[in-house]
Amino acid sequence: MASPGRPGHVLVPRCPVIFNGTNWSDFVFHMEVHMDGQLLWGYLTGERIYPSRPLLPTPPTYPPDADDDAKNALLEAFEVEMEIYQSDLGVYETWLREEKSAKAILLASMEVGLSLSLRGLATSHLMWAHLRRSYEIRNEAMYLVVEEAQSLRQLDSTVEDFHRQMMVCGIAGQFGL
Numbered sequence: 059m060a061s062p063g064r065p066g067h068v069l070v071p072r073c074p075v076i077f078n079g080t081n082w083s084d085f086v087f088h089m090e091v092h093m094d095g096q097l098l099w100g101y102l103t104g105e106r107i108y109p110s111r112p113l114l115p116t117p118p119t120y121p122p123d124a125d126d127d128a129k130n131a132l133l134e135a136f137e138v139e140m141e142i143y144q145s146d147l148g149v150y151e152t153w154l155r156e157e158k159s160a161k162a163i164l165l166a167s168m169e170v171g172l173s174l175s176l177r178g179l180a181t182s183h184l185m186w187a188h189l190r191r192s193y194e195i196r197n198e199a200m201y202l203v204v205e206e207a208q209s210l211r212q213l214d215s216t217v218e219d220f221h222r223q224m225m226v227c228g229i230a231g232q233f234g235l
Contacts, residue, residue, distance in 0.1 A: 070159075071096060073167035082193040089167060093160065101160035102186040109153050112146035115139035157182060 075081065075088040093099040100106035118132035160182035165173045175192070176185040 070162045070166040072163065075167075077168040077172060077189075079169070079172055079193070082189075085167075086194075089164075092167075093163065096159070096163065098156060098160040098163065098182075101157055101182045102164065104183040104187075106153065106156070108157075108181065109146070109150050111150055112143050115143055161185065 071092070073085070073089045073092040075085050077085040077089075089102075090099055093102060115136060118129075118136045120129050120132060124132075164182055164185055165176070176188060179185045179188060
């Protein structure tokens, strides 16, 4: 979809939830739905695997003593190889185009500072895997910390005793207390 203001400019359909480093679970949910709608979710998950670049077949060389039937057989085999090559090249080029779209959408759906951590990763799948390793674990750990904090109650204890309970659970440090 080209923008009327800039020839050749393509609009990138961003995910409605922009990843800011703290909203991983919301981002994952919306990103999956968004990328599914673009038919690109498999690129992030790795289900759409990178096809190898097809090799152009070598035209036949005819032995000097080849008759017309032998030459026709070699030519027909070459034409079949060319058809397969053209088909495989189409698959390869489609994968490259869709992979570029997946990367563009992923990066456009993140705050710029966070997207810079993905520099040097070649595919959207590698980028997504890096984000999952970096943020999924943090969110699970934070969930456990918040769950533990919610279970603590000051009740009749003094502020100092309550603070000590939080320190023992490691919660105070998580919240800068």
